[in-house]
Amino acid sequence: PEALMWVPRVLISRDPDGTTTLALSVSVDPRPTTTDGPARTVADAFALISSAGIRPCPSPLLPGTTMIEVPSASEWKALVAHTTEQIARGRFDKAVLARQLRITSPWGYDLASVLGSLRDTQPGSTVFAVSAYGHAFVGATPERLVGLRGGRAESMSLAASMPRGATPAEDACLRAALLQDDKSRREQRIVTATLRHAFDQVCHTVTVPDEPHVLDLPNLRHLHTRIVGEIADPETASVLDLVERLHPTPAVGGHPRHAALEWVRDAEPFDRGWYAGPVGWMNDEQEGEFAVAIRSAHVQDETATLYAGCGIVAGSDPEAELEETRLKFRPMLNALAIPLSERAPYRQSR
Known part of the structure; x- marks a missing residue:
């Protein structure tokens, strides 16, 4: 639904x-x-x-497992290039495009095993799973949409990506490079400004650091800014009101919102479903916590459809954006027990 x-x-x-x-x-x-x-x-x-505490062991990669990228690598790079052309023409400043990796296994997937793996391997992320109507939606997202407790609202601006290094020295260099990268800073600045504007509408004070921090994850890192606001009228604001104001943020849709989303709907060759939507909880006082359902997969029977997105801005390189999507597939690939060094060969979509 x-x-x-x-x-x-x-x-x-x-x-x-x-x-x-x-x-x-x-x-x-x-x-x-x-x-x-x-x-x-x-x-x-x-x-x-x-x-x-009873957790089935993940099954090894079995013969007959297939993986299909949608869109294909060449189609994706062409789409990124076309999107940067639209940005150069002034249609929008940023658009977030997504890809799918459709994996079919002869034995299907065990949801408890997938969740256990995500909890073990993705510290600092929000692990979630929803199972209904014969479908499951599962993931481990590093992105908080909004939390509301005692009249205090918190969100985060998360954008730009860079891999982790193989050694401490390489890791430190990549960390510094992300902080100094102009394209990454511009991408994250758009998200921060939009979230702050939304908070300004309902908060009497809003606190936003001048400079972003680096959020380190097991295989990726992002630029991150924490946004905190004191709700002006707690009696009339609920966590769902804030969700409605914020979603979709420029981190998953683009900016300006209407123009970017119109482009995404026309450009992407599939329906995102619940990918990048809000997932969370609320209590009877209408407080709660919602995250953005990225780094996720839709599982039905023997097929798992993984999602990964990239923010496209002026200067985005199609080849680099392709590699970024493959890097973002890795947490779910690991959880599904698809060894990266032995994974089944990619097939291109037709």
Whole structure:
């Protein structure tokens, strides 16, 4: 569906201090003919807790696994070049294009195993999974959209990418290079300015550092700026109000929003589905936390469709943007137990 929300029947939460809380939601019906809802919910919760910690081992790459890039490498590079032409003509300043990597395995995928791998290998990211109607949407995203607690709102401007180095010295050089790269700074500045403007509409104070920081991830790094605001009227602002104002940010759509999204809809050869959409939770006080569902995959039966996007601005190099998408596929490839050194050969889309 376009969107999905639910009240959890069994909710297990753990605070930073290690306190764990189990909350059960039941529907009470006074009619004696109804099933005992509370007892069934308690039994379900007990079964979940009893099975916690059991994680199937990932399966090795099996013969017959296929991977198809959509669009193909040549089509993608042509699309990036065409997009930079539109930028030069003044149609928009930035557009975020996405690619798919469609992997079909003869044995399918185990969601618990994928989640366990993402939690183990992607520290600092928000790991999520939604399973419904025979589909699953899963990922580990480093990008926070917005959080709201006690009248205090927080977001982050995340843009530009660079790989990690193989040695500490190489890693330090790449880190410095990202901070000094003009194209990366321009790309991230667009996101920061847009988020700050949205916060200015609902906050009486907004704090934004003058310079970005570098967010280091296991195989990538990005420019990152934390944005904090004090809500002017907490009684009338909910976390969903903020989500509506912010999504899609220039980090996943582009800038100006309308012109960039119009181009993306026409240019991309597939429907993004839930990719890059908001994923998170809210409580009965309308506070909560939402992330941006990037570094993700849609899983159905034996096919997993991975997504990766790149922000295209003036000066973007098609070959570099191609390699960036392949780098962004890696966390999900690892979680799906597709060894990078032995992965099945890419096939091009027709």
